[in-house]
Structures are given as C-alpha cells and as structure tokens.
Amino acid sequence: MTLPSRKTLLGNALSLMALAWIYGGDLSDAVRARTADVSAFMTVPSLERPAVVLAVAAVAALAFVVGLLQRKEEGFKGYRLLPIVLVGALFVDLVLSESRTPLTSTDIASMALQRFHQSAQERTSALEVPDDPRLLQSLLEELGRPPYLVRGESLPAYTLQVRKDCEGPVRDAPGVRAGTILYCVAPERQGAWVTMVGLPAEERFGPPAVVSVAGEPRFLLVRPIPPDEAEPGAAFRDSLAAPPSPAGDTDAGSPRAGP
Numbered sequence: 001m002t003l004p005s006r007k008t009l010l011g012n013a014l015s016l017m018a019l020a021w022i023y024g025g026d027l028s029d030a031v032r033a034r035t036a037d038v039s040a041f042m043t044v045p046s047l048e049r050p051a052v053v054l055a056v057a058a059v060a061a062l063a064f065v066v067g068l069l070q071r072k073e074e075g076f077k078g079y080r081l082l083p084i085v086l087v088g089a090l091f092v093d094l095v096l097s098e099s100r101t102p103l104t105s106t107d108i109a110s111m112a113l114q115r116f117h118q119s120a121q122e123r124t125s126a127l128e129v130p131d132d133p134r135l136l137q138s139l140l141e142e143l144g145r146p147p148y149l150v151r152g153e154s155l156p157a158y159t160l161q162v163r164k165d166c167e168g169p170v171r172d173a174p175g176v177r178a179g180t181i182l183y184c185v186a187p188e189r190q191g192a193w194v195t196m197v198g199l200p201a202e203e204r205f206g207p208p209a210v211v212s213v214a215g216e217p218r219f220l221l222v223r224p225i226p227p228d229e230a231e232p233g234a235a236f237r238d239s240l241a242a243p244p245s246p247a248g249d250t251d252a253g254s255p256r257a258g259p
Helices: 006-033 048-069 077-097 105-122 133-142
Strands: 159-163 180-185 192-198 220-222
Touching: 006 048, 006 077, 048 077, 105 133, 105 180, 105 192, 105 220, 133 159
Parallel strands: 159 180
Antiparallel strands: 180 192, 192 220
C-alpha cells in the first residue's frame, strides 16, 4: 500500500486551513457579536452555519487521518472530502451573499449622517442653524435603523443629543450609546457639527465611540447659507473646521474639539 501523492496531501492541508480560517473566524465573530458592547453588524451573525461547516470539516479530517493511518491508496474517497466540504461551503456562502448588502456599518452610518445633515440644512435660515431638539428629533424618522448591535441586540432607531456652545465636532462621547447622532451647535447658532456614536471604521467590536476614519471623526457641518451663496456640499470633512462668523469670515483656523 502507498500513501497519497504530495498533491493530495497538500490539497487536504490547504482545504483544512482555509475551513478553519474562514469558518472559525465566522464562529468567533458570531460569539463576539453577542457579547461585545458594540459590534459592526446590522443583524446577529449566525452561529449555526459556521458550526455545522466546522463539524462536517472535522468529520472529513477524521476520515483523511484514518486513511493515512490505514495507508490507503490514492483512490481512497476519504482523501477527497475536505476539498469537497470547502467548495460546497463556499458555494452556499456565494448563494447567500446575494441577499446581503455589500456596505459596511461605517458606510451605512455615513449615509445616515449625510441624510440628517441634508434635512437639517434644509431647515437652516440665512442667519442661524436650527437647534430645537423637537424639530431635529423628527428628522431621525427618515434614517432607518443604526448599523450596529449592542450586546447582540439590534438598535430600533437612532437617538439624538443636542449640545450647545461647541467649538468643533465631538471627538469623544463617553457614556453615549451607539446609534446616537450628536448635533453640536456653535455659539450664536452660527453652525452645527453632526457626528455619530458607533465604532471607528477600523474596528468591528468594542466600546461605543464616535464614528471615525484613521482616527479622525466623520462629521458634517450645518451652517447658515446667505441667499446669494450656493448650498454647501455634503462631503465628509476629515479635519476640524470652524463655522462662518457673522461677518462671513470662513477662515477661522482650527478650533478645539467640542465637549
């Protein structure tokens, strides 16, 4: 009796490593999403699917080891099981992926911020931005659900926190729950910075924090628009910026972050 070829041995080894990496990671994510303070998922990841794949992979690996111990020839069917399990599991994933959104939690949070910013900007006068919590609260109905889980539970809706006398966007928000939009109004209502509490783009699990990219908070600036000036775009700003002064001077330097 002869052992299987190197090609067969290598194929099984790579298949086993791929299964452990992909579905072991999925299983770990599913467990962490149920216990983390905040996780970057819209829905709770399945525990059953990766667990079933790993269980089947374990049976296939056992059949492979038995074949080796019994010095089965190249044609032994147990040598084919691990690659078959890998291909089958990936095919099922491909089919299921058609119903999933390709957007990340940061992408969805950014779109919600843009929508809120647009709605707030539409309600801004030529002299000052709105700061009535009741008016701003009504804008949340258009945003849907936040793209985060809190200890495995979906958030039903966004919440709002209005802050006054700010000098920049909120960078830290201890004690504020994920899915909260922070509307930070400048003195004399000359502008308002809009940020959100969720997770940094680089993290999928952790305590609630202001949504940021590369350490910089994602924010949009609502500001008064004089009648003769075009409405500002909704592109995200990655550095601090001051609202225009009453005299129209927009070059005010880099202010301190808000509270």
